[in-house]
Amino acid sequence: MKELEKKLSDKQINPTAMRLLALDYLTKRSAAVSLTEMELEMDRSDRVTLYRTIKTFEEHGLVHRIEDGTGITKFALCQQGCDPGHHHDLHVHFFCNSCKETHCLPKTIIPEVVLPEAYQAQERELIVKGICAACAV
Template identity: 60%
Template structure:
């Protein structure tokens, strides 16, 4: 692991514990979003609860975001630098491949602003496009 991983945590005021460093390193190496089970298998014999708490800490501090892709199991991916504690500013479209079952962040595809009627308050926005990824079509 590089010193850069530790600096990413400290710059977000997150103490760089061994598990946090491992999870961040694992997420950085993934080409697609991953589930808690994927991370658990990748870091075996790591404790599932500790991984889950690490992911929640990352979400709370703008390091990672969760994606509800309709599979019933949230996926996790790293945020871009413009996210911060309590506010994710990288609202983008996600793509779920129905062939390989991978979920990809599409950061260049921004979720359009939704105009809500008076009295409505949005807390979360999620847009998932489902289809077949380029690798599966090849």
């Protein structure tokens, strides 16, 4: 629990009971999760408090949101280097068409895109869809 408290305090997040539970839950996940999944799987969680917790985590650079094309926003822990309000983990996300899980691929970087003059990029996302390693077996 001390490690979780340190992770929160390193991001200037006050370690409340719900924040510690949410961080513990996210740390144990191998795939990105939606707020609904978190609410259903976490005991003693209330939707509004959980939403505020994830919003705080995102604002402080602890989690990032993933729009994987399913219409459901998912969240995953950030890699080191994300700052409050500014995420630096520009990696590919993989959506498995079989198990419907979304995975971060932190070692697969989104390639630089050269835009025409006068175009200004504000965000970059790349979702690859297919069959994950676990489902391919």
